[in-house]
Amino acid sequence: MKRTPIALVTASVLFSISLAACGSGGTKANTTTTSSAPIVVGADLSLSGDFATEGLPYARGYDMWASYVNSHGGLLGRKVTMKILSDASNQPEVTTNYQALISVDHASLLFGPVSTLFTVPAAREALRFGYALVEGAGGGPVVFNSGLTNVFDTGLTIAGTVVPFAKYLASLPVSDRPKTAAYATENDPFDEPETQGAQQVLQAAGIKTVYSKTFPQEVADYTPIADQIAATHAQVVILGAGDLSVLSPFVHAFIQQGYNPEAFYTANGANPPQFAPAIGGTANANGIVTSGSWYPDYNNPDSQAFVKAYLKAYGGTASSIDPSVAEGYSVGEVMQAAVEATHSLNQQTIMNYLHSGATIQTVLGPVSFDKLGQNKAASAFLFQWQGGQYVAADPPQSGVQGLVFPKPAWGAS
Amino acid sequence: MIVGQAVVDGILTGGVYALMAAGLTLTFGVMQVINVAQGALVVLGAYLSYELEQHAQIDPFVGLLVTVPALFLLGVGIEMLFIRRLRTLSIFNFVVMAILATYAVSVITEGVLDMIFGSGLVEVQAPYVDNSFVWFGMHLPEIYVYGFLLAAGLLGALSLLLYRTRFGRSVRATEQNRTSAMLVGVPVHRVSTIVFGIGVAVTAAGGMIFGATNAFNGDSGSDLISRLLTIVVLGGLGSMGGALVGAIVLLVVENLVAVLWSPDWAPLVFSVVLVVVLLVRPNGLLGRAVAT
Numbered sequence: 001m002k003r004t005p006i007a008l009v010t011a012s013v014l015f016s017i018s019l020a021a022c023g024s025g026g027t028k029a030n031t032t033t034t035s036s037a038p039i040v041v042g043a044d045l046s047l048s049g050d051f052a053t054e055g056l057p058y059a060r061g062y063d064m065w066a067s068y069v070n071s072h073g074g075l076l077g078r079k080v081t082m083k084i085l086s087d088a089s090n091q092p093e094v095t096t097n098y099q100a101l102i103s104v105d106h107a108s109l110l111f112g113p114v115s116t117l118f119t120v121p122a123a124r125e126a127l128r129f130g131y132a133l134v135e136g137a138g139g140g141p142v143v144f145n146s147g148l149t150n151v152f153d154t155g156l157t158i159a160g161t162v163v164p165f166a167k168y169l170a171s172l173p174v175s176d177r178p179k180t181a182a183y184a185t186e187n188d189p190f191d192e193p194e195t196q197g198a199q200q201v202l203q204a205a206g207i208k209t210v211y212s213k214t215f216p217q218e219v220a221d222y223t224p225i226a227d228q229i230a231a232t233h234a235q236v237v238i239l240g241a242g243d244l245s246v247l248s249p250f251v252h253a254f255i256q257q258g259y260n261p262e263a264f265y266t267a268n269g270a271n272p273p274q275f276a277p278a279i280g281g282t283a284n285a286n287g288i289v290t291s292g293s294w295y296p297d298y299n300n301p302d303s304q305a306f307v308k309a310y311l312k313a314y315g316g317t318a319s320s321i322d323p324s325v326a327e328g329y330s331v332g333e334v335m336q337a338a339v340e341a342t343h344s345l346n347q348q349t350i351m352n353y354l355h356s357g358a359t360i361q362t363v364l365g366p367v368s369f370d371k372l373g374q375n376k377a378a379s380a381f382l383f384q385w386q387g388g389q390y391v392a393a394d395p396p397q398s399g400v401q402g403l404v405f406p407k408p409a410w411g412a413s
Numbered sequence: 414m415i416v417g418q419a420v421v422d423g424i425l426t427g428g429v430y431a432l433m434a435a436g437l438t439l440t441f442g443v444m445q446v447i448n449v450a451q452g453a454l455v456v457l458g459a460y461l462s463y464e465l466e467q468h469a470q471i472d473p474f475v476g477l478l479v480t481v482p483a484l485f486l487l488g489v490g491i492e493m494l495f496i497r498r499l500r501t502l503s504i505f506n507f508v509v510m511a512i513l514a515t516y517a518v519s520v521i522t523e524g525v526l527d528m529i530f531g532s533g534l535v536e537v538q539a540p541y542v543d544n545s546f547v548w549f550g551m552h553l554p555e556i557y558v559y560g561f562l563l564a565a566g567l568l569g570a571l572s573l574l575l576y577r578t579r580f581g582r583s584v585r586a587t588e589q590n591r592t593s594a595m596l597v598g599v600p601v602h603r604v605s606t607i608v609f610g611i612g613v614a615v616t617a618a619g620g621m622i623f624g625a626t627n628a629f630n631g632d633s634g635s636d637l638i639s640r641l642l643t644i645v646v647l648g649g650l651g652s653m654g655g656a657l658v659g660a661i662v663l664l665v666v667e668n669l670v671a672v673l674w675s676p677d678w679a680p681l682v683f684s685v686v687l688v689v690v691l692l693v694r695p696n697g698l699l700g701r702a703v704a705t
Contacts, residue, residue: 053532220640223554224423225676277536
C-alpha cells in the first residue's frame with residue numbers, strides 16, 4: 001500500500017513531463033510552400049470583455065484581408081484560413097491561445113492581439129516557437145524594450161501619437177501659448193508613457209504642470225479626478241483614456257463643473273460613431289483632439305480601395321468605419337508582402353525580410369520596420385472635432401485649415 | 414473645497430451604487446441567494462432605458478414606469494426557472510448552486526446583450542445629465558442629485574414595505590425561519606418569488622442612473638458585480654440601510670484618497686477599510702448574523 005502513492009506520483013510526474021515535451025518546441029511552424037492545403041493564419045483577439053471595442057473591429061480587418069487574398073489567387077497560390085481565438089480580454093488566455101494556434105491548429109502565420117498588455121506575452125510565446133508576430137495595436141515601449149526580436153508593429157509609436165500635438169502647443173507664440181497643463185492617465189503600458197511623452201515636451205516649452213496623476217482601471221468613480229483637474233483651471237488637459245468608458249465621465253464632469261480647457265487631448269475614445277452621442281452631441285465634442293493612423297477619407301489608393309470593399313461587404317457609410325478595421329487589415333498586408341517577397345513561409349526568412357527595412361504599402365500608408373520592430377514610416381494624424389465633424393487636422397485633410405486653438409466652449413459649434 | 418466636493422460627490426454617487434446593490438442585499442437577506450447576475454441585470458436595465466430614450470424619446474426617469482415592471486417580471490421568471498428548483502438542497506448546497514445558477518444567468522444575459530447591441534459603448538441621454546446645481550461653491554451634478562433622491566425614495570419605500578405591511582411581515586418571517594413560516598401558513602414560495610422580482614426590479618432604477626452616467630456595453634456588468642458585492646459585504650448582507658451606508662463609505666473613501674493622495678491607491682485603501690470593518694464587525698456595518 002505504501003508503494004502505491006509513490007507509484008502514482010511518479011506516473012503523474014512522468015506524464016506531466018511528456019505533456020510538456022509535446023507542448024514545447026515539439027511543433028514546428030508549417031513552412032511548406034509546395035502543399036496545396038490552406039495556409040492557417042492564427043490570431044488571438046479580445047472578442048468580448050474590456051478590449052472587445054478594439055478586438056472586434058480587428059477581427060473584421062483580419063477577415064477582410066483573408067477574403068481579399070482568397071479572391072485574388074490566395075497566398076503563394078494557396079487559400080488562407082483565418083483562425084481567431086478569443087481571450088475574452090483576459091491576459092492569461094493570450095498565451096494559452098497562441099499555444100493552441102501553434103500546437104493544435106498548426107498555424108503557419110501569426111497575427112497579434114490588441115493592446116500592448118497582450119502583445120508582450122503573445123510575442124514571447126510566438127518567439128518560443130520561432131514565429132514572427134505582426135500586429136497593429138501593441139506599440140507601448142515595453143514591447144520594444146523586452147528583447148523580442150520577432151514582433152512587428154504596423155501602428156503608431158508614442159512619438160506619433162500625442163507628441164505632435166504637444167509640439168504644436170509648444171510652437172505657439174509665447175503670448176498665445178498655454179501656461180498650465182494637467183495630465184491624467186490610466187495605468188496602461190501605452191497610455192501612461194504617451195502622456196509622459198507629452199509632459200516632457202510641454203514642460204520643456206515652459207508650460208507648468210499643475211496636476212499629474214495615474215489612475216487604475218478599477219476606479220469606481222472618475223468624477224473626483226476630473227473635479228480636481230477642473231479646480232486647477234489647467235489650460236491644457238492631456239488624458240490617457242483607454243476608451244470611451246473612461247473619457248465620457250471626464251467630459252461630463254468638466255461640463256458639470258463649468259470647466260473648459262483651451263486644449264483637450266485624449267489618447268482614445270473620441271472617434272465616431274460612439275463618442276458624440278455618448279457625450280450629448282457633436283457640439284460638446286468640438287475642439288477635442290486625438291491621434292490615429294487612418295481615416296476614411298485618407299488620400300491613399302489602397303485605403304480608398306479598402307473603403308469601397310468595406311462598404312460593399314458591410315454597408316453603412318465611410319465615416320462609420322472603425323479605424324481598427326483598417327489597422328487589422330494592414331497587419332495582413334504586411335505579412336502577405338513578406339511571404340510573397342520571400343516566397344516562403346519560413347519564419348526566420350520572414351523576420352529577416354521585415355527587419356531589412358523594406359517599405360510595404362498598406363491601407364495605413366507606408367510601413368517599414370526598424371531593428372526593434374517599430375514602424376518608422378507610420379503616417380500619424382491628429383484628429384479634431386470641428387463644426388460637428390471628426391476631421392484630420394494635422395496634416396489637414398482637404399477642406400480643413402488645421403488645428404483649432406483654443407477649444408470652443410462646450411456646446412458651441 | 415476640493416475635499417468637500419469629493420465628499421459630496423461620494424455621497425451622491427454612493428446613492429446610485431446603493432440602488433444597484435439594494436436588490437443584491439435584499440435577495441440575500443431573505444432568500445440566501447447571492448445573485449451574481451446583478452451586474453448584468455444593471456446593464457440590462459441601462460439598455461432598456463437607453464432604448465426607450467432613443468426610440469420613443471421617453472425621459473429616463475419616466476421610462477422607469479416601463480423598465481421596473483419589466484425587470485420585476487424577469488426576476489420572477491429567473492426565480493421560478495432557476496432558483497426555486499434548488500430548494501430541495503441543503504442550505505450550503507443551495508447557496509453554492511444558487512451562485513452557479515445566477516452566474517449562468519449573468520453569462521446568458523451578457524451574451525444576449527452582446528448579440529443584440531454589439532460591443533459599442535452607449536449612454537443614456539437626458540438634458541440634465543450635464544447640468545449641475547451650485548451649492549456653497551460646489552457643483553452638484555443634477556443627474557446624481559436626482560439619482561440620490563430616487564435611491565432614498567426607493568430604499569425608503571422598500572423599508573416601508575418590509576416593516577409596515579402584511580407582505581413585509583411574511584417576508585421577515587420567511588427570512589427568519591423558512592420552515593416555521595411555512596408551518597404558520599406563509600406562502601414562502603410566492604414570497605421568495607416576489608422578493609426576487611422586487612430585487613431585480615430595483616435594479617432597473619440603478620441601471621438607468623448607471624447608464625446615464627457611464628458609457629456601457631454588454632460586458633460592463635462584470636466590472637460592476639465585484640463592487641456591488643463589496644458594498645453589500647461592507648454594509649451587511651441583508652441590510653437595506655447597510656447597502657446605502659456601504660456604498661457611501663466606498664465612494665467617499667475612494668474619492669478622498671484619490672484627491673488627497675493618489676487615485677492609484679484608492680481601491681487598495683478601500684480594501685483595507687473593508688478588512689478593518691469586518692474584523693471589528695464581521696457582519697458588516699449594519700448587518701446581523703445570518704440564520705442557518
